[in-house]
Amino acid sequence: MKTVRRLLHGEIVTAVAFVAVGFLALFMFFDLVDELQAVAKHAAQGYQLQQALLYIALKVPEHLYQLLPLSVLIGCIFVMARLAQSSEFTILRTGGLDPLRALVTLLRLGVIFVGLTFVIGDYIAPWADRQAIQVKALYQGHLTIGQTGAWLKEKQNERHFAVNVRSFDGIAHMRNVRIHEFNEAGQLLGITTAEQADIHNGQWALQQVAQKTVGLEKSSSTLKYVSQKHQELLWPTEISADMVAAALLTPDRMRTWELFKYMRHLSSNNQNSQRYEIEFWRKVFYPLSCLVMLVLALPFAYLHFRTGQIAGHVFLGVLAGISFSLLNNVFRFVGDLQNWEPWLTSAAPSLIYSAISLAAFWWMVLRR
Template structure:
């Protein structure tokens, strides 16, 4: 059985690597075309070809994370169809490779691909994205959203804070910050304006600060405004750089743990976390799709092929992989718009393709 597993694993891994490299080269070419425009746009700021190439290279882990499940499906379908056409899989079946044993062997290989996808999505891709942003930030300027920037909320004891960040470099530097402090009844207590701020562990270091506080006057129901200017001020907060970036960037750049922390932050502060809950569960289920793809490819080993039929079945595998990616994104958008249950919204594509895979396995392998 070790020889059989060595044969299957070697063939599938080589095919998956070949497909992944092909898709990766295509994606990197598209990135290069986009960066050629950035080269002309930021040439006056000193953005050169070596910066663009390094930026493109750091996007590789993100592309690998997106491509790996589809590549697993296409590569495994090609291997299974080729083994069936050459009657090698028939010989393996004659030698004692039962359907459930073959499924179990592919399941173990799928766990390896699942672990690789999880590592890419949770560690390699977020780290590489931060490094890429750090390279490009000095040339493209600050990140911003619309005319008002990003808004965040935080609750500290009996006080609530509404924070507005106009610009952020994607790392730890912010510009044009406003912090509104409210009491438990929602009454405005103070407004703090800062030209710049640096995000540190558990606090923000504000620079060029103007602090305005509302004070109760001696006359009933009257208030006075007190304004002071400070060179710098420390504001203790649990809002991290990832949370600010999440308000300005797409949440798919965050790791699973960062998404979970930001999701809890939004929930505690009575904000809508639907979008981030869906993205969190997508991060959980997406690596498991590698298992689904291998199960979907196994029935191809039990078909009978004539010469030239492999290309058609591999093309069908490509369409199946693309449809899975599209369905995954469509469910995410529709679930966010229709306020569906995040867990079911994210799990639905994987469950649907799992059902199709097992039904095909039962019909084409066990029933026949």
Template sequence: MKTIRQLLYKEILVAVGFVTLGFLALFFFFDFVDELRWVGKTGENGYQLAHAMLVVTLMVPSHLYELLPITVLIGTIFVMARLAQSSEYTILRTSGLGPWRALHTLLALGMAFVVLTFAIGDYLAPMSDRAAQLIKARYQGGITIGQTGAWLKEKQADHSFAANVSALVGQGRMQGVRIFEFDQNGLLVSLMHAESGEFASDGAWTLTNVERSSFHTQDTQATDTASVERTRLPTYRWPTEISTEMVSTALLKPDRMATLDLFQYIRHLNANGQTAQRYEIEFWRKVFYPLSCLVMVVLALPFAYLHFRSGGITTYVFGGVMAGISFFLLNNVFGYIGNLQNWQPWLTAAAPGFIYSMLSLAAFGWLVLRR
């Protein structure tokens, strides 16, 4: 069995590596062509060809994380179908590779891909994507979202704050910061507008060129007066627990963040009475997404028990690829529907994998056990 296992693992790893390399090269080319439109638009010392090449290179881990399950499916299907076409799998079956042992062997390899996918998606991809975004922010003028920037809320003692950040312009630097302060009755107490801000080492924000407007109201039976006091400050220190990761999460796509960063941001949203449905779905998708590699290898195993004619392997491999693409389409559709219908986040993220696992096991049982 050790020899059979080594044969299967070697063939699958080579096939998966070849398919992955092909997909990454294709995405690298598309990304590079897309980045060329920004080259030279921000002046001589701005975004240059070398920066575009570096940004596209740093985007490779994110694409690898997204593509790995489907390349596992394509590579495994190709190997299983080729072994079946050449009757090598029939020889392996007569050598003691029964259906359940074959399933166990592929699941063990699938677990290795699960660990690899989790490591890339939770450590390598977030770091490289953040580095790419910081390069673009430095040479293109900042990371922003929409026309209003990112909004974050925080409760402190008997007051609450709403912070708005227009853009990130570098490592730990913000641009266009507005902070609204409300009292316990929900009335606006003050408004601060800062030209820029930085994250201090103690967790506070250091704001520069601050214009502060304080609203004073006095409501008694005799008088009803209100006044506005405006002050300008060169710097201002605002104590807060809103970290760099939270601002990055609000400005960047949540699926680009690490699982722990998403979890902390969800806790922050819940603690401040904000809806976290979208981020909870993304959190559970990042938890269950690596497990889709197991679904892919189970989906590929029945192809080893099909009977192929000469040249018929291409049709079956294409069918398997379409099945894999439909899995990812269903995964995205469930995410949007779950967000709109307020489904349980873990159920929304786990449902596509569960459905395809049942279909894969049903195909395995019908093709292998009954035939």
């Protein structure tokens, strides 16, 4: 069985790599077309073709993360259909490769794809995406959102803080920061504004700071308004760079652990974390979709093919992969709107396609 396992694994890995490279080339071409417009628009700021190519290269891990399950499905369908057409799979079955053993063989390979997808999506893609944002920010300006920027909340002992960030470079540097401080009763205690700020371990280094505090005069019980200016001021906080990025960017660009911490931060400050909980569970279940794709492809090895039919079945695989991606997005948005259970919302597409795959496997293989 080692020889059979090496044969199947080698064929599938080669086919998946070929499909992934083809998809990546297509996506990189589309990115290049978009970036050529950016080069023409921001040429005066120094954004040249080499910077555009660097940006495109840094987007490759994100594209690979999105395309890997689909590539696994198409590559595996191609291999299974080709082996069935050439009767090689029939020979393997005669040699002792029963359906259950074939399923286990594919699932073993699937574990490797699951691990690869998780590493790319949780470590490589977020890092590369931050570097890509840094390249853009260097020549085209920092990240911004709307007219008011991003808002974050934090509670420190008996004080509450509402933080507004207008722009962020995706790494650690911010511009136009406003920090509103309130007491337990919701009364405003002060407003701190900073033209720039850098995020370090457990604190923000505010620069060019204007600090305004509100208090009561002891003698007259009237409001006292005090204004101070500082070149630099340190503000201790648990709001990290990833949390700021989450408020400015889509949560799918965050790492799983950072998503979990941000969910807890939102919950502890009485903010709605439904969207981030769904994304957290989606990132947990998404790598497992590679296993679903392999199970979905296995029944193709038990079909009887004529010449020229492989392309048609590969096309069906493409449609199945696209429908899985669409179903994932539909469940994500509907689950957020309807307040469905986050883990069930994220797991439902994989569970549905797993049931379909196993039903097809049972009907076409075991029942026959």
